[in-house]
Amino acid sequence: MLTEFGKEIRKLRIEHNDLLKNMADKLGVTSSYVSAIEHGKKPIPADFISRLKGLYDLSSDEIRRLEQAKEESALKVNIDLAGVNKKQAILANAFARKLNYFSDEEMEEIMRLIDGD
Incomplete structure (x- = not known):
């Protein structure tokens, strides 16, 4: 697109x-x-x-x-989901749709999960 x-x-x-x-x-x-x-x-x-x-x-x-x-x-991000499994694609899309609803604390927790801390 x-x-x-x-x-x-x-x-x-x-x-x-x-x-x-x-x-x-x-x-x-x-x-x-x-x-x-x-x-x-x-x-x-x-x-x-x-x-x-x-x-x-x-x-x-x-x-x-x-x-x-x-x-x-x-202000827009395109993510190539080719090669990911169905659950990963669903998660990526759900996260993108709900990004504005996360609090700062929730975002920090997500970042800790992603970074592996």
């Missing part, structure tokens, strides 16, 4: 008639790296927007949209 930032850079590619590989080549990275950024599997590099700005001569509105999308995307 594309992140908000991924949607914005895909829109840029389409508007500039660029394929994923073309954009990646122009940025000096692989197409799989750009795809991973689009899908939230890799963090967005600090200089990525400025590199896009130079590449596509972006307007201030386009830059603002990219920056907003980057902020929104940073």
